[in-house]
Structures are given as structure tokens and as C-alpha cells.
Amino acid sequence: MYARRRPLAFARCCGPYLADFAQRPAPDAESLMRSRYCAFVLEDADYLIATWHPSTRPPEVDFEPGLKWLGLEVRAHKVLDATHAEVTFVARSRLAGRAQRLHERSRFVAEDGRWFYVDGEMQ
Template sequence: MSVTAQGPCPCGRTDARGKPLPFARCCGPYLADFEHRAAPDAQALMRSRYSAFVLEDADYLLATWHASTRPPEVGFEPGLKWLGLEVREHQLLDPTHAQVEFVARSRLAGRAQRLHERSRFVCEDGRWFYVDGDLK
């Protein structure tokens, strides 16, 4: 997928008027400078990770995956097209733990797919990380 800085962010976040946020004002800064620009909360991290999947940015995905559950590499399904993200719930459990329930839609070889997950996140040293999730 081709994403431009001023084009809509793949994560689908909108502003107060319901207009899509541009990638440069949404997930773009997190993906461009993970080291200095951490996502402010678990939902923003989850949205930026979805954008990273769309853009096949394995480095960002690995950097935002908690060391306790991080795989050695991230692979991408050839021909998979991500179609959209719906965040259903963002729940801060305590100052360092959160959950985000989402549905991500995709298409592979003409077949529609849905990934419905409740993801767990942890905040360490002011930075949120994806830990794991339960598929619904």
C-alpha cells in the first residue's frame, strides 16, 4: 500500500470533525522516529502497529514488541491487503498496563478476513509495548 504524509493514515483515526487524520499527524511520526517519539498510550501504539503492518515495517513492529514475547522476526503474507481498522475498546488497567480490543480487516487471494483481538500492552520507562493478545 502506498501511503503519503498528507494522505489518510492507514489506522483510520479521525479528527473531531470526523475527517481522516493525515499519516504525518497520526502514526507517521511514531514509525519515522521510534527512538525519540513514543506513542503516548496503548491505543496509539496499537494503531501505529496496524499502520506498520500495512507498510510492512518489520523494524517498528519488533521495536514495539515487548522483549518477553517478541519473535525473532516478523513475516508478511505476500498479497495480503489491509482494508481497515476498528478500535472497539481501549482500557487502561493501571498506569502501566492496558488492553485494546480491535478488528482489523484484510483480503488475501480475493477472500475477506477479520482479525479480532484483545491485545495486552505494558508501559516501561514511559514507552508502551505490545505484549500479546487473545483472538476472539
């Protein structure tokens, strides 16, 4: 996240959500998207599983060996109603010296005060 165009420190942005999902859920879909990106960077499979909606949750999360995440750009955060939202983002990475971009429109749902990732559509 950014404050006055400067990146926020991990401890002030996504760190609290990853450190204590049970007591401190992300307040909105965009915050959850950013924290899930951090979880991919940190290879925190437990957080990714916990924030994935049960209807689409995989049994486990695998990480690509050697993949280096380079950055996240949130392009849009669209609130559809009180419990549904979409976040469009581009995540950049590098694998074996080759740059990659993941451009996705992700869907989120809120249940019992918590946002969950449902699924995404590649752009």
C-alpha cells in the same frame, strides 16, 4: 485516528511514531496499536519488533504475500493501571480475493515511558 469523524493524515497520526520510535514513542496503548497496524500495512518489521515487548517478541516478523489491509476499527481502549492497558480491535484484510477479519484483544505494558505490545487474544 479520527478528528471529528474524519481520518487524520498519516503524518499527523501514526507517521511520527514510525519515523522516529527512538525519540517519539506512542503516548498510550491505543496510539501504539494504531501505529502497529500502520506498520503491518507498510511491512515495517523493524518498528513491529521495536514495539513488541522483549518477553514475547518473536525473532522476526513475516508478512503474508498478497495480503491487503483494508482498515482498522478500535472497539475499546481499557487502561488497567498506569503501566497496563488493553485494546480491542478489528482489522480487515483481503487475501486472494477473500475478505478476512482479525478481532483481537491486545495487551500492552509501559516501561521507561514507552508502551509495548505484549500479546493478544483472538475474539
